[in-house]
Amino acid sequence: xxxxxxxxxSQLSALVERGELASVAFAVVxxxxxxxxxxxxxxxxxxxxxxSVTKALTGLLLADSAGRGEAKLSDxxxxxxxxxxxxQVTLVELATHTSGLPRLPPGMRRYALLRPRDxxxxxxxxxxxxxxxxxxxxxxxxxxxxxxxxxAALLGHLLGEAAQVxxxxxxxxxxxxxxxxxxxxxxxxPVQGYSNGRKVPPWHPGPMPAAGGLYSTxxxxxxxxxxxxxxxxxxxxxxAPLALATHAVIGPRxxxxxxxxxxxxxxxxxxxHNGMTGGYSSMIALDTDRQSAVVALANxxxxxxxxxxxxxxxxxxxx
Numbered sequence: 001x002x003x004x005x006x007x008x009x010s011q012l013s014a015l016v017e018r019g020e021l022a023s024v025a026f027a028v029v030x031x032x033x034x035x036x037x038x039x040x041x042x043x044x045x046x047x048x049x050x051x052s053v054t055k056a057l058t059g060l061l062l063a064d065s066a067g068r069g070e071a072k073l074s075d076x077x078x079x080x081x082x083x084x085x086x087x088q089v090t091l092v093e094l095a096t097h098t099s100g101l102p103r104l105p106p107g108m109r110r111y112a113l114l115r116p117r118d119x120x121x122x123x124x125x126x127x128x129x130x131x132x133x134x135x136x137x138x139x140x141x142x143x144x145x146x147x148x149x150x151x152a153a154l155l156g157h158l159l160g161e162a163a164q165v166x167x168x169x170x171x172x173x174x175x176x177x178x179x180x181x182x183x184x185x186x187x188x189x190p191v192q193g194y195s196n197g198r199k200v201p202p203w204h205p206g207p208m209p210a211a212g213g214l215y216s217t218x219x220x221x222x223x224x225x226x227x228x229x230x231x232x233x234x235x236x237x238x239x240a241p242l243a244l245a246t247h248a249v250i251g252p253r254x255x256x257x258x259x260x261x262x263x264x265x266x267x268x269x270x271x272x273h274n275g276m277t278g279g280y281s282s283m284i285a286l287d288t289d290r291q292s293a294v295v296a297l298a299n300x301x302x303x304x305x306x307x308x309x310x311x312x313x314x315x316x317x318x319x
Contacts, residue, residue, distance in 0.1 A: 004319035011311035016167035051275025059259020100143035125207035145250035156210020178235035188215035193279020225293035225313035
């Protein structure tokens with residue numbers, strides 16, 4: 001634990017000292033022990049937009065839905081999309097980015113170009129669902145890994161349809177509330193975000209909250225990672241092991257769980273997800289074998305790459 005904390009502190013504090021980040025908050029988990037802090041005025045309770053780290057929670061919801069018998073991983077997505085013709089793309093393919101769907105819904109880019117400071121906010125829900133019916137009915141499924149915000153957004157919508165509960169409520173009722181993640185929500189007032197040194201507002205996910213709409217704190221994310229490492233006795237007792245299992249192989253050094261990436265290196269497997277919006281970056285990583293995990297949240301966003309990815313991965317693999 002001390003080695004991992006020292007590595008995280010060294011990596012993240014340097015980013016603030018060099019002016020690459022205005023502020024960053026972190027937490028390090030080792031079994032039941034949690035150490036946390038921040039630099040640049042942020043602390044463990046500072047609220048950040050976590051962007052695509054939301055997809056890791058969506059993967060946990062898919063596993064939870066399967067455990068409840070609401071949906072099977074192998075079910076075609078069109079089974080839960082009203083008005084859609086039968087298609088081949090399954091829920092597990094949406095969760096592992098192997099559906100063959102594009103990164104963004106066809107036609108969405110023009111909305112994003114009109115309002116680049118908030119690219120998802122004005123995309124109509126009716127357009128998403130209309131495009132989804134066409135895409136899920138025609139996409140082949142079973143394709144090589146290709147990261148898709150479109151697919152993740154659809155998965156969240158379909159899980160809501162399967163449970164007959166809106167996706168945002170599922171996150172609250174099945175993950176946040178049972179784990180006492182009281183600061184995690186889809187509507188919050190985060191610390192000021194920056195892009196290219198300029199203040200920018202948080203993004204609004206429009207009809208695609210499952211792709212990256214959550215706000216959270218290092219403290220709350222540590223609760224999630226602790227439950228993933230030691231799920232027995234928590235609300236993730238069945239869903240975390242299923243979500244963190246390997247469901248697709250994407251190369252010699254990478255695998256996919258349900259919404260989680262797995263990095264393979266030196267005989268170890270670290271599960272992770274990152275996130276980036278206009279003014280915020282996030283990174284979570286956990287090693288179930290060593291019972292350790294790291295979360296880092298920062299208020300600098302685009303342009304990519306995320307400033308947190310490499311430092312967090314260096315720290316957790318070095319410890």
